[in-house]
Amino acid sequence: MPTIVEVDRLTRRFGSRRGVTDISFDIAAGEVFGFLGPNGAGKSTTIRLLLGLYRANSGRTTVFGLDPVADSVEIHRRIGYLPGELALYPRLTGQRHLDGVARICALTDYVYRDELVERFDVELDTPVHTLSKGNRQKIGLVQAFMHKPELLILDEPTSGLDPLLQDEFVRLVRETADDGRTVFLSSHELDEVQRLVDRLAIIKDGRIVVTDTIEHLRRQAPRTIELHFDHHVDRHRFDGLSGVRLIDHTRGRITLSVTAPIGPLLRLIAELEPIDMTARAADLDELFLEYYRKDRDPEVVDAE
Ligand SMILES: Nc1ncnc2c1ncn2[C@@H]1O[C@H](COP(=O)(O)OP(=O)(O)OP(=O)(O)O)[C@@H](O)[C@H]1O
The missing domain is CATH 3.40.50.300 (P-loop containing nucleotide triphosphate hydrolases)
Incomplete structure (x- = not known):
């Protein structure tokens, strides 16, 4: 073209x-x-x-x-x-x-x-x-x-x-x-x-x-995964999984943001035996906002 x-x-x-x-x-x-x-x-x-x-x-x-x-x-x-x-x-x-x-x-x-x-x-x-x-x-x-x-x-x-x-x-x-x-x-x-x-x-x-x-x-945008448990799960179990970030943790519920291939996380989830799981589609807005947010430069720069 x-x-x-x-x-x-x-x-x-x-x-x-x-x-x-x-x-x-x-x-x-x-x-x-x-x-x-x-x-x-x-x-x-x-x-x-x-x-x-x-x-x-x-x-x-x-x-x-x-x-x-x-x-x-x-x-x-x-x-x-x-x-x-x-x-x-x-x-x-x-x-x-x-x-x-x-x-x-x-x-x-x-x-x-x-x-x-x-x-x-x-x-x-x-x-x-x-x-x-x-x-x-x-x-x-x-x-x-x-x-x-x-x-x-x-x-x-x-x-x-x-x-x-x-x-x-x-x-x-x-x-x-x-x-x-x-x-x-x-x-x-x-x-x-x-x-x-x-x-x-x-x-x-x-x-x-x-x-x-x-x-x-x-494809790079974060997906959100919410897990529900009827037993206690240590939220640190997700530490160290690359591309996985814990965004919320309350009694019986763990919410994760995922940017990596899902395989390793799914294996861990299966081990933890949740009673329910919901996954939200890739959130392009969140990715855009990340770019928007990254530190602002000053309006006025030194003229060369
Ligand atoms: N005629 C001008 N004189 C002085 N500064 C200007 C002029 N035009 C643009 N600028 C500077 O360039 C920057 C970029 O302005 P521009 O109008 O291109 O932004 P924009 O992305 O179109 O914004 P908006 O979405 O608000 O219309 C401004 O913050 C301003 O500092």
Whole structure:
């Protein structure tokens, strides 16, 4: 698969404030790539670097093999962008906004646009300042998708959408990827990212802390096992089992978090003869939160 986005040791500072530091990742054609991180992590800065709105202090990035600053016109023609804070003209209607974007993109086929308007039940005839946040967001979504761009860059795309429309959005992204087009999706919503993406990077304090597939992360994610006993069991029996952590211990109940292959633990459990056992599925949220939690860097760094 050709590489659509390439980011190589990119750094952007704002005076003494960190923006992003030494970040690298690639996105292949047809991939849905998640970019996840808490507030202030550096997601929007990365997007602005990809769009050529900021210049990097060091490192390199290409989009479709082109330079985001030097080739911005060509790149912008081939992408659909939904900004985190959608700027619309308050007095214009949704229809006027969509017509404006259609002109810029030289859109000739309106069938897909009309289909999206219907699917998302977009209000086209009232000035946008009278619309709710979710209804404005729907206009932004149609603007980004309607010309079937090769790459979609979506910053917090489902913010303000109700659960039904969030499901519709998931379908739209899947169709886009099935069509061989590429989606870069930035979010701090763990659920949204889990449902949608093939691969993700987690950014924190301006640095990427992990890049992996959802499937691989899920395999590493902790499972929770709860054991019930009608006799006393020494909780230290689980000490020394690699990848097994005791998270709770009350009379008759032991709760464990497990990240290793389950075999050795199951043998020990059988020996201890519990009266009941429940196992909860891999908890990706917990794994993500671990990455989120690890010590925070200060906002202000020494400018070199
Ligand atoms: N124009 C700017 N001037 C000064 N500092 C900036 C600027 N833009 C970003 N930063 C710095 O870069 C850091 C990353 O900001 P960014 O907006 O990229 O985070 P984010 O992950 O998009 O956050 P959020 O989820 O809250 O939108 C900020 O904490 C801030 O210190």
